[in-house]
Amino acid sequence: MKPGLIPPLDAAPLPGPVWLFQVLLVLTFFLHLVFMNLTLGGTLMAAISRLLSGGREGDHRTVLTSRLMRVNSYGIALTITTGIAPLLFIQVLYQQYFYTATILLGWIWFAFLVMLVVGYYAAYVFKLRFDRAPGKSTLGTLWLFLSALLFLLIAAVHVAVNLIHAQPGKWAAIETSPWSILGDPAYFPRLLHFVLAGFAFSGVVMAWWAVRRAAAGHEVELNGKLARSAWRWALWATVAQIVDGVVLLLVLPRHVLLGLMRGGAATMVPLTLAILLAIGLLMMLSRVTDPVRQRGTVTGTLAALALTIAVMAITRDQVRDLYLAAARAKFELMTAPQWGTFALFAVLLVAGLATVAYLVKRVLSSPATGSEAA
Template sequence: MTPESLIPAMEVIPVAPVWPEIFLVLTFTIHILLMNALFGGTVIAMVRGIKGQGEISRNLSRKLPTILALTINAGVPPLLFLQTLYGNFDYPASVLMGVYWLAIIGVLLLAYYGLYWYDFRYSSMSKGRRKALLALVILMMVYISFMFTNNMTLMLHPEHWLEYFINPDGTMLNLGDMTVLPRYLHFFTASMAVGGLFVALIGKSVKDPVFIRHGMSWFVRATIINLAVGTWFLISLPPQIMLKFMGEDLMSTATLMSALVFVGVLIYAGFKHNTKLAAATTVLTVFLMSLTRHQLRNYYLEPYFSIDNLPVSGQWSPMIMFAGFVVVGIVAVTYMVRLWLKAERS
């Protein structure tokens, strides 16, 4: 049996693939920014609590449940667009690791509850219990993010799906892939950087130089470390794919090089404690890295699939409805966030 025989037939999509691709990259950028702020912010809250600097930890405790809610909602569109374009790869990967994949729902609910408990019971809990609770929530987030990394890499390797005939119990993971660990650590260190920026932006809003200084310290250090982790991730790729980002493909190389230039700006902004420049450049950098991730996915699937060959029905109404709801949703969420920030300031 060949891997090709295990790949389901391509589904008809309503519009040209370029439109779902654009929305996939844009919505994933929003989702990953929120996810990084959530994960990094939770780690920073725990570390500050351990070191006895409770002001930052307490401030973050009020915001983390809301950030988690926004992260979950922002994660739905990119997942739907991923399934629209790559459903014949994503669904089999999800089934092969089904036990771990379905467990994400329960673990996520527990993490959500844990963050609310941390906020509402902050004053009544001892320091030890607060630390233990946050450590447990972080472990849950580590599980969720690591399972997503496994899913997103397993879908790229139909040749690994043949292991189903040895392990048909839905407990397959992609641990044999050399890119899994650096890919995951690349996300982890990026989360520490964005979490630090999140703390600094809070400090900017409340005019607290301690928050700004501490947040930008996390931001700069994690960004520098992530340069090394990103290099590890790049050289762990198969040579024929790595070369695409090192001059063989002009667009992929330009995207990666542009992201690296912005990383230099990030470090400069961090040292200067320029939160506005750091925030704007972070958004651009994450967008470019999301685009690079999309290109990488297509390179991996080239032997089995080309996105340009997807059959198109030409039905524009679902895309138009989605775009309309996106605009309405952005207005509604912006209004609610403004009310939330106003309440926080008061």
């Protein structure tokens, strides 16, 4: 008799309870999403803004591009760094499914590494060579579009891996043709979901930044224009997101949708909260006509958006488990917690975050004096 296609569990037990890894996976994935939204949505937004402004000096869209790429030159590093932790925890929890999905994609999966390096360097080329030389924009705009296109392709690869690993029933067909995953009804709505979230988050962050600059008296008119422009990105992306969100729910396999609905408070609270937050966000976004004068709402919208991402990360994790429920029922995960090393990790995590907080505080409170500013 031939064995099934789901590989056996690892011989070694999990070095901690499942719930702990799940909490860490969702938590670190949320952190990753925050930076990823800026990388994906921000770079796309920067490229389009640069195209529209033609790189004209003083144009608020040129400034928007410049600010987005300044943030992203570091934001991309943090996207990668914060992506490492969920990549680690997904390998612990979903090893059989995750590795299988990546192997079925083979070079397509490997290619994301190459695209990431090229996309990252392209962003740096723009920042170091073209950003400070407005006007000569065509080549600079091309570098930006290259970077944005590569990040979009990376997102497309990740969406494919995620859909494949959650559906062992499709593996045999994927082995024959990896591209058949594009025919999954959830594929494009899911990809669009990430792109739109990226636009919304980047738009609100840029508006928030511009509002703060304007409030401090820096280039009030320019920052006002920039804030309104970034706000429109966020507003229209959220309108589209609500339509896409409904589509995304409707194309879920029936057992997954029913599982969500019948999962009781555990699934319905995050899902309902996510829907309410999305509607609330739309209302907040549409109420603001002049972000500079409505600073409180801008800050509130940013907080609500971050909360929405966190709740969505929970729902996303639950959807994955519902997809995999039948397959995972055949395996019994053994655990042998290494509490001592986990405690060391927890202590070091807190210490690490405290160190970063102290670092930021010290840097902000130690401006260079005259002779040092060289």
